Amino acid sequence: MNSFKTIVEIVTPGIAFTLLLAVGLNLTPSDFARVRRAPLVVAVGLLAPLAALPAIAVMLIWWFEPDPFVTAGLLLVAACPIGGISNSYSYLARASTALSVTLTGLSSAIAIGTIPLMTRAFERVTREPLGASAPVSVLVMQMVFILALPIGLGMTIRYRWPGWASASSGAVQRLAFALLAVLLLLIITVERDRIASELADVVMIAAAFVTASFAVGWLAGAAVRAGGADRFTLGAEFATRNVAIATAIAVTLLGRTEFAAFASVYFLTELPIMLAAAAVRRWRQRRPAGA
Numbered sequence: 001m002n003s004f005k006t007i008v009e010i011v012t013p014g015i016a017f018t019l020l021l022a023v024g025l026n027l028t029p030s031d032f033a034r035v036r037r038a039p040l041v042v043a044v045g046l047l048a049p050l051a052a053l054p055a056i057a058v059m060l061i062w063w064f065e066p067d068p069f070v071t072a073g074l075l076l077v078a079a080c081p082i083g084g085i086s087n088s089y090s091y092l093a094r095a096s097t098a099l100s101v102t103l104t105g106l107s108s109a110i111a112i113g114t115i116p117l118m119t120r121a122f123e124r125v126t127r128e129p130l131g132a133s134a135p136v137s138v139l140v141m142q143m144v145f146i147l148a149l150p151i152g153l154g155m156t157i158r159y160r161w162p163g164w165a166s167a168s169s170g171a172v173q174r175l176a177f178a179l180l181a182v183l184l185l186l187i188i189t190v191e192r193d194r195i196a197s198e199l200a201d202v203v204m205i206a207a208a209f210v211t212a213s214f215a216v217g218w219l220a221g222a223a224v225r226a227g228g229a230d231r232f233t234l235g236a237e238f239a240t241r242n243v244a245i246a247t248a249i250a251v252t253l254l255g256r257t258e259f260a261a262f263a264s265v266y267f268l269t270e271l272p273i274m275l276a277a278a279a280v281r282r283w284r285q286r287r288p289a290g291a
Contacts, residue, residue, distance in 0.1 A: 014179075015176065015179040015180055015183050015244055015247075015248075016150075016244045016245055016247070016248035017149075017150045018150075018172065018175060018176040018179060019084060019150075019173075019176040019177075019180065019242075019244045020108060020150035020151050020154070020244075020245075021150040021151075021153060021154045021172060021176075022084065022154065022169060022172045022173040022176050023084055023104060023105050023108050023150075023151055023154060024105075024150060024151040024152065024153060024154015024155045024156075024157070024158065025154040025155075025157060025158050025165045025168070025169035025172060025173075026087075026101055026105065026154075026158075026169050026173075038099070040224045041099065041221070041224060041226050041230055041234070042099070042102060042103065042106070044220050044221065044223075044224055044226075044234065045099070045103040045107075045217075045220075045233075045234050045237050046103060046106055046107060046110065048216075048217075048220045048238075049082075049107075049213075049217070049237070049238050050114055050118070052213070052216045052217075052220070052238065053078040053213055053238065053241075054075075054078050054079070054118060056078070056209060056212050056213060056216070057074050057075055057077075057078035057209065060074065060205055060208055060209060060212075061074065061075075064201065064204075064205055066198070066201055066202075066205060067198050067201070069194060069198075069256075069258040069259060069261065069262065070198060070201065070202055070205060070262050072250075072256070072259045072262075073246070073250070073258075073259045073260070073261065073262020073263055073266070074205060074206075074209065074262060074266075075119075076246045076249060076250060076259055076262075076263065077209070077241045077243065077246050077262065077263055077266050078118075078209070078241070079114070079115050079118040079119060079246075080111065080115065080241045080242045080243070080245045080246045080249075081104075081107035081108045081110075081111040081114075081115075081241075081242050081245065082103055082104045082107040082108070082237050082240055082241070082242060083104075083240040083241055083242040083243060083244075083267075084104055084173065084176075084177075084242070085177070085240060085271075086100050086103075086104055086233075086236045086237050086240035087100045087101055087104060089236040089240065089274045089275070089277070089278050090232065090233045090236055090278075092275070092278040092279075092282070093232050093236070093277070093278035093281040093282060094229070094281070094282060094285060095228075095229040095230070095232040095233045095236070095278075095281065096227075096229045096230045096232075096233040097233075099230055099233050099234075100233050100236065100237060103233075103237045104237070105151070107237075108151055108242070108245075109148070109151060111245070112148050115245075115249070176244075180243070180244055183244070183247060184243070184247075184264040184267060184268070187247065187257060187260050187261055187263075187264045188261070188264050188265075190257050190261075191257055191258055191260075191261035191264075194258055194261060195261050195264075195265060199265070202261075202262060202265045203265060203269055206262070206265055206266040206269035206270070207269050207273065209239075209266070210239045210266075210269060210270045210273050210274070211239075211273065213235075213238040213239040214235040214236065214238060214239040214273075214274075214277065215235070216238055217231075217234040217235035217236070217237060217238030217239065218231050218232070218234060218235035220234055220238070221233075221234040221235070232277075232281055235277070236274060236277070236278075239270065239273075239274060240270065240274065241263075241266070241270075243263040243264070243266060243267045246259075246260065246263040247260040247263050247264070250263065
């Protein structure tokens with residue numbers, strides 16, 4: 001067990017770095033230009049989750065009163081930026097993939113400041129420490145190394161060698177997702193007893209968070225009169241959290257693999273729900289008009 005935990009602590013930063021490097025390789029100036037072309041939709045996709053997702057998480061905690069490791073894991077997931085797999089959900093659903101890529105990259109960039117602030121807010125609301133005892137300024141610096149460095153490196157590579165970046169970004173992203181799958185399996189192995197004892201509650205809370213977050217994102221899109229494709233993408237962006245960052249914070253900064261256990265189960269719960277949502281959208285698009 002200790003050897004597994006040591007492996008998790010060693011490989012987690014590298015996997016998070018690879019995932020965020022892939023984000024940087026896919027982030028181009030045109031993504032930032034899109035902010036000017038559709039500022040309201042992008043603003044909703046970036047800023048609304050900062051208020052909506054914490055509220056959903058806190059309500060679920062008050063309602064279910066879960067085990068402390070589930071509480072901490074849910075709060076970490078809610079505080080994290082959008083996960084890169086959201087781009088795949090939008091692509092499979094034939095929704096707004098370009099909007100998804102833009103929101104994923106910008107969400108990761110602003111997370112440098114939002115994660116420390118949301119962590120402090122969670123501790124005040126729940127009156128329970130998450131273990132992030134460092135001052136906000138120190139947490140921001142830690143986020144710079146976890147988030148800004150790989151994203152900035154990826155963007156630099158894309159700027160200096162655009163041809164190589166375009167040709168390699170897909171391979172880097174596939175490698176990162178494969179490594180993430182291995183990491184999640186390692187965490188589940190390390191925390192298998194804890195997960196097994198709370199599995200029903202963890203899956204139920206994760207499913208409730210995914211579903212509620214998707215619904216709020218879709219409604220937020222409807223509120224700003226976004227098209228159907230953008231509404232689906234906003235729903236997917238709200239529901240898809242970056243479990244690699246949640247795991248990196250839990251393992252690297254907090255030294256608590258049990259907090260990362262919730263993120264692992266969350267991802268495994270999110271995946272079939274979002275794939276089903278994408279399949280439903282594809283099916284509705286294929287239906288004849290008036291059917």
